[in-house]
Amino acid sequence: MSGIIADPTDSCTPAQEIPADLSGQMLELDEDDDLEVFSKDTTLTDGSFFNASMPTSPASMINQYKFEEEADDKDIFITVDNPESHVTAIETFITYRVLTKTTRSEFDSCEYEVRRRYQDFLWLKGRLEEAHPTLIVHPLPEKFVVKGMVERFNDDFIETRRKALHKFLNRVADHPILSCSEDFKVFLTAQAWELTSHKKQGPGFLSRMGETVRAVAATVRGVKNRPEEFTAIQEYVDTFSQKITSLDKVTQRILKEQKEYLDELKEYGPVYTLWSGSEEELVEPLKGVASCIERCCREKEEQISHLSETLVPSLHEYVLCAETLKSVLRRRDNIQADYEAKNDMLANKKTDREVLKEEIDKLEDKVECANNALKVDWARWQKNMSGDIRGAFLSTAEKNIDYYEKCLAVWESFLLSQRSEHSVEGTREQQTAKDACPQDT
Amino acid sequence: MADSSTEEGPVIGKTDEAAVDVENNTTNTMVEEGMRLLNKMEISVAEAEKRMGKNTVSMAETHTVYLIETRPVEVAAECQNTPPDCLWRRYSEFELLRNYLLVTYPFVVVPPLPEKRAEFMWHKLSSDNMDPDFVERRRVGLENFLLRVASHPVLSNDKILYSFLKQENGWKEMVLETGFQAKIDSRLKTLNATFRVKNPDKRFSDLKHYSDDLQSVTSRLLRVRARVADRLYGVYKVHGNYGRVFSEWSAIEKEMGDGLQSAGHHMDAYASSIDDILEEEEHYADQLKEYMFYAEALRAVCRKHELLQYELETAAQDLASRKQQHEEPATGTVRTFSFKEMTTKLFGLETAEQREAKLKVLEEQIAEGEELVKEKTTECNEFVKNAWEDIEHFREQKDRDLKEALISYAVMQISVCRKGIQVWSNAKECFNKM
Numbered sequence A: 001m002s003g004i005i006a007d008p009t010d011s012c013t014p015a016q017e018i019p020a021d022l023s024g025q026m027l028e029l030d031e032d033d034d035l036e037v038f039s040k041d042t043t044l045t046d047g048s049f050f051n052a053s054m055p056t057s058p059a060s061m062i063n064q065y066k067f068e069e070e071a072d073d074k075d076i077f078i079t080v081d082n083p084e085s086h087v088t089a090i091e092t093f094i095t096y097r098v099l100t101k102t103t104r105s106e107f108d109s110c111e112y113e114v115r116r117r118y119q120d121f122l123w124l125k126g127r128l129e130e131a132h133p134t135l136i137v138h139p140l141p142e143k144f145v146v147k148g149m150v151e152r153f154n155d156d157f158i159e160t161r162r163k164a165l166h167k168f169l170n171r172v173a174d175h176p177i178l179s180c181s182e183d184f185k186v187f188l189t190a191q192a193w194e195l196t197s198h199k200k201q202g203p204g205f206l207s208r209m210g211e212t213v214r215a216v217a218a219t220v221r222g223v224k225n226r227p228e229e230f231t232a233i234q235e236y237v238d239t240f241s242q243k244i245t246s247l248d249k250v251t252q253r254i255l256k257e258q259k260e261y262l263d264e265l266k267e268y269g270p271v272y273t274l275w276s277g278s279e280e281e282l283v284e285p286l287k288g289v290a291s292c293i294e295r296c297c298r299e300k301e302e303q304i305s306h307l308s309e310t311l312v313p314s315l316h317e318y319v320l321c322a323e324t325l326k327s328v329l330r331r332r333d334n335i336q337a338d339y340e341a342k343n344d345m346l347a348n349k350k351t352d353r354e355v356l357k358e359e360i361d362k363l364e365d366k367v368e369c370a371n372n373a374l375k376v377d378w379a380r381w382q383k384n385m386s387g388d389i390r391g392a393f394l395s396t397a398e399k400n401i402d403y404y405e406k407c408l409a410v411w412e413s414f415l416l417s418q419r420s421e422h423s424v425e426g427t428r429e430q431q432t433a434k435d436a437c438p439q440d441t
Numbered sequence B: 001m002a003d004s005s006t007e008e009g010p011v012i013g014k015t016d017e018a019a020v021d022v023e024n025n026t027t028n029t030m031v032e033e034g035m036r037l038l039n040k041m042e043i044s045v046a047e048a049e050k051r052m053g054k055n056t057v058s059m060a061e062t063h064t065v066y067l068i069e070t071r072p073v074e075v076a077a078e079c080q081n082t083p084p085d086c087l088w089r090r091y092s093e094f095e096l097l098r099n100y101l102l103v104t105y106p107f108v109v110v111p112p113l114p115e116k117r118a119e120f121m122w123h124k125l126s127s128d129n130m131d132p133d134f135v136e137r138r139r140v141g142l143e144n145f146l147l148r149v150a151s152h153p154v155l156s157n158d159k160i161l162y163s164f165l166k167q168e169n170g171w172k173e174m175v176l177e178t179g180f181q182a183k184i185d186s187r188l189k190t191l192n193a194t195f196r197v198k199n200p201d202k203r204f205s206d207l208k209h210y211s212d213d214l215q216s217v218t219s220r221l222l223r224v225r226a227r228v229a230d231r232l233y234g235v236y237k238v239h240g241n242y243g244r245v246f247s248e249w250s251a252i253e254k255e256m257g258d259g260l261q262s263a264g265h266h267m268d269a270y271a272s273s274i275d276d277i278l279e280e281e282e283h284y285a286d287q288l289k290e291y292m293f294y295a296e297a298l299r300a301v302c303r304k305h306e307l308l309q310y311e312l313e314t315a316a317q318d319l320a321s322r323k324q325q326h327e328e329p330a331t332g333t334v335r336t337f338s339f340k341e342m343t344t345k346l347f348g349l350e351t352a353e354q355r356e357a358k359l360k361v362l363e364e365q366i367a368e369g370e371e372l373v374k375e376k377t378t379e380c381n382e383f384v385k386n387a388w389e390d391i392e393h394f395r396e397q398k399d400r401d402l403k404e405a406l407i408s409y410a411v412m413q414i415s416v417c418r419k420g421i422q423v424w425s426n427a428k429e430c431f432n433k434m
Helices: A058-063 A067-072 A118-131 A155-174 A182-189 A192-201 A205-221 A228-276 A283-309 A311-348 A353-436 B015-024 B073-078 B091-104 B132-150 B159-166 B171-177 B187-196 B202-250 B257-331 B339-347 B352-433
Strands: A076-087 A092-102 A111-117 B041-054 B060-072 B085-090
Touching (some): A111 A192, A118 A182, A228 A311, A228 B202, A283 B352, B060 B073, B060 B091, B060 B132, B085 B159, B091 B159, B091 B171
């Protein structure tokens, strides 16, 4: 975007300092595009042998700590809008326009416009998670909505999904590591056919199968010596998941109650108007009350819209986040379980111990990288979460205050009109009294 | 102390003036304001109690009795400490009193009693007649009834009313001895009149329509209001869940914990505030109910008028036909069919004496008939005059009371909004700290 002066290479230049705990693992030289950041050897990535991720040097790791800078230095802006229906012989689906504006140097142009469907987003998420199993990737909106809308192409559903997709991409863009992903770049820039061919490039079906089998085996095995801090995170996540789900439900329930209240309120005002039809003296106050109620209805409608556009999706996002967190912790456990298994094997092996030892060392590194990545991203996630939740509740509280203030003004002006009528009558009475006895004045 | 609810407008006489009035007024005219009972005496329905008793089939049952306290105004003004006279009455006795008044003063729009059974309840309030809130609201309603009756220019002078307030024992017998129950117009009779009356007074027809409209619109309003209250209750109460979940969540949060916890308290406060809000609104509902029942009283006056009008028309008609009968032999014209005519034709003419006798009877009947018509006309006119005066009085009272009620409703809404602003501002501060 014009006006933003940022060093587009910020996220990917080598830094002067390297945090002590990472120096052991970091590559000192290679900035080969094909290398994955966390390992010395590409073969040790979890399955994605031909991962085309951008290198993220130690510098990028440091940059994560500078949260404030991220906002000022924002060098990429993505919008998701303009849903359109596509009809083919086989199926009908919705595509969304993804518009990217950036000053980053790795992008050939500074503006891109592509169309993507939900499946594409799913693919991207999958790739990011494969490449960075212990990073916390923002959730995508659900495939189907369980309750409520069955109609996939319902307008509200599409709009809700669009907003969530928008948020997803922006969160990825904000993430110091994920935003450097080659897959991410391809997603934002490639034309339809390019994307399709890129998708095919990924690790072969068989290699992915192998990866899945290993993952399942690891799950079955279980992890033995989970570090205390990850147990603490697990416990947190379990409780958080429960609480956020409850909050989501409570908020949905409030929304429902508010809508039902509004429905009744809409019937209420007209009865006062009806009544005014048979009265004489009471016409003004009755109509006044009817009009007040009507205006309060409009305010209530706005309040309801705000709730469903702000707090409801926010909380729902974090319900999905909780599931993401659980997966991330599981994947971390699997990595460790893998290492532990191989380690156990060492005890029983008599021959080829050297080769095995090398493998074990690599796995050990992998575990440590995974742990560190998670630790850092966990702190980042917590900060984001508290910011998001705080923001959503703040906004709701403000809207509620606004609602009550507006209703207050409505009723107060009614009172004023009634009381001024009184005083008008009062002065009229005084006047007639004066007229009757002019000598008294 | 006479505790009249502020939203009604019964005129409790300014005590000093009343004392003076009592001294100065020797003639007791019905419309003299100074002679209204309430100006001489403070009345209140102070308490309610449960009593065990036997009902008509000698089965044990619990009923509620209400304590009526009265105290002369001068006495109360001078020394606050004199204990008031008091006696206990139950609802059925109030009903008896009212029925007596209805029959004895048919031209008066008799103030209604509070409802017998709880209706238009939104779900939280019980429909149980023994429920303390219901009993309390009924106590207020009964007091209101007495105050209205005692300040009415006509009703307040009634002896039976006075005894109701002063004489605990034997009152019921006294009322029944008046024989008012025999004077109750049967439903059939009044219905008949409604359909058969030929020249209804336009003012009364309009009033009839108005009272129908008033009754239907107030009952509809009460129904919708109850539903709105129900829904609002739901909205507020669900917020209480935030309180619980915030509190549980705050346990695992380090930085957000305090903010969450205190926000939770405010959510609890918000949820519980609805109980008072809706309890207050019940008073507004009671005011509406009173006028819904008043509509019935209005209707009763119209019915009575229809009946009187019908009776007058019938008397006049009878008189007219007798006069015609009287005319016929003299003029020789046959206007109406008569059995006598037929028999005459069949069996021959009557003798001169017979004819003389018949004419004499007819003349007597005509005289009677004319008396009756005169009576009925007077009755009708008196009724119309008195009724219309009372209706004007009622109209002014209604406009005043309902306007006050609407204003107090607005005041209530403002208070609800203020509370809402308070709670959410507090919550907002807590969220800020998260």
